[in-house]
Amino acid sequence: MEPAGANTNRVSGEFPDTSFFAIGFSHHRTILSKIKDTNERIFYIRRCADEKYSHEELIASIARDDYHHQGSLPNNFLQTLPAEEQAFRAISTFKDEYLLDYINVEELGIRDKQDADERMLENAIIHNIKNFILTFGKDFAFVRNQYHLDAFGEDQYIDLLFFNRELNCLVAVELKTGKFKPSYLGQLQSYLSILDGFERKPHENPSIGLILCKDMNKSFVDYVIQDYAKPMGVATYKTSKDMSAELRKALPNIDDLRKLLDGSDDNGWKFYPSVTTPSAFS
Incomplete structure (x- = not known):
């Protein structure tokens, strides 16, 4: 089990084919040019597909470093939520x-x-x-x-x-x-x-x-x-x-x-x- 503050988005796994084909070329070009880590690239590909990000919103998300901020807040959810x-x-x-x-x-x-x-x-x-x-x-x-x-x-x-x-x-x-x-x-x-x-x-x-x-x-x-x-x-x-x-x-x-x-x-x-x-x- 991961610690309560773990970033659950930083996971390896099956390549997100559906998400990959759901976003545009400009999104892929920005992700490839700005992001080096494979898991981080997959995170932004999924984020763009799930949230229907425009190219400008993707750039803003990368600038905010959403990958490292998502899921890393101090919390007690694993101890207090029933499931x-x-x-x-x-x-x-x-x-x-x-x-x-x-x-x-x-x-x-x-x-x-x-x-x-x-x-x-x-x-x-x-x-x-x-x-x-x-x-x-x-x-x-x-x-x-x-x-x-x-x-x-x-x-x-x-x-x-x-x-x-x-x-x-x-x-x-x-x-x-x-x-x-x-x-x-x-x-x-x-x-x-x-x-x-x-x-x-x-x-x-x-x-x-x-x-x-x-x-x-x-x-x-x-x-x-x-x-x-x-x-x-x-x-x-x-x-x-x-x-x-x-x-x-x-x-x-x-x-x-x-x-x-x-x-x-x-x-x-x-x-x-x-x-x-x-x-x-x-």
């Missing part, structure tokens, strides 16, 4: 780092990144929720922000709540603008307990939690998270100001991504504005 297959699927769903290139701290009126609070970050994500889902991955549907949990007379609020069709479970995301703290895990575990006890449908899998913070010591997080009973992972994020000029240049134009998202659901997921809060796009 091993479900655990590995969850591991491969989340990255250890997300690039929120559409969030500009200057536009939020934040002069010092350290002064940014979670609510300002949350509002920026809500106003760009389609782009956030594209960053997050396919099969995510947005439920709402500040999701109210009312149990035992205690009011609690989840920053962002999603449903993942592939995992068939609710996904609670907590936003933290500073470095990871162990206390965040306790808070998230309580949210997951209430979700599973009061919100989860009988046919759904156990809810999963993700802490999205600015920085973390991965070895430390991977060690302490194993003692928690609810399935959780911890990832970091970067905003536009944190990215190098080279990476910003490689990422596709956000207006082009909006047109793609508004025009079709070819990427394999759907956005449901009807389940957002009325003020989400005000």
Whole structure:
């Protein structure tokens, strides 16, 4: 059995004939010229076919180094999810780092990144929720922000709540603008307990939690998270100001991504504005 943080995409195996013939020549040329490792090439071939990537999206995926970020977040999924297959699927769903290139701290009126609070970050994500889902991955549907949990007379609020069709479970995301703290895990575990006890449908899998913070010591997080009973992972994020000029240049134009998202659901997921809060796009 692989460790909880293992990258499950780095596997050898049968050559993906179907995926190979499903993508264009320009995709193959870029993969061959930029990627040397065979397993990594297979990963991007499959990614292009599964996600129906344009050539620009492939270049952006390589620039983000998705191969090494996919499935490498600190987590306890193997210990806490009832089925091993479900655990590995969850591991491969989340990255250890997300690039929120559409969030500009200057536009939020934040002069010092350290002064940014979670609510300002949350509002920026809500106003760009389609782009956030594209960053997050396919099969995510947005439920709402500040999701109210009312149990035992205690009011609690989840920053962002999603449903993942592939995992068939609710996904609670907590936003933290500073470095990871162990206390965040306790808070998230309580949210997951209430979700599973009061919100989860009988046919759904156990809810999963993700802490999205600015920085973390991965070895430390991977060690302490194993003692928690609810399935959780911890990832970091970067905003536009944190990215190098080279990476910003490689990422596709956000207006082009909006047109793609508004025009079709070819990427394999759907956005449901009807389940957002009325003020989400005000």
